[in-house]
Amino acid sequence: MQQLSEELGIHRTNLSTSLSGNPTLSRLEDIARILDVKVTDLFKGDSGGVKQKKIMGFVEYDGEIFRINSIEDLVELLNKVKEK
Numbered sequence: 001m002q003q004l005s006e007e008l009g010i011h012r013t014n015l016s017t018s019l020s021g022n023p024t025l026s027r028l029e030d031i032a033r034i035l036d037v038k039v040t041d042l043f044k045g046d047s048g049g050v051k052q053k054k055i056m057g058f059v060e061y062d063g064e065i066f067r068i069n070s071i072e073d074l075v076e077l078l079n080k081v082k083e084k
Contacts, residue, residue, distance in 0.1 A: 007034045 005012040008030055018027055025039075032039045055074060059066045061081060068074050 004031065004034060 001015060002012050005015040008015060008027075018024075023031075028039050028042060032042060035042075055068060055071055057068050059068055059074075059077060061077070062084070066073075066077050068077065
């Protein structure tokens, strides 16, 4: 946090306050630039440092609608399709 605040040219306390409240878009853009990531990457969930890929949707196959909530659901549907 200290190094990031120095890169931004602001006090660590100000950075902490900004991040715990509602940071401005320009602040988020500055942070993303310094970290060399996209702004959207700042909002992705943390799972031990590994980015989780999420999938959700509906697939219609052979007149039936399947709800997909995970990669496992999608694999299961693909296996059903292969069996036919």
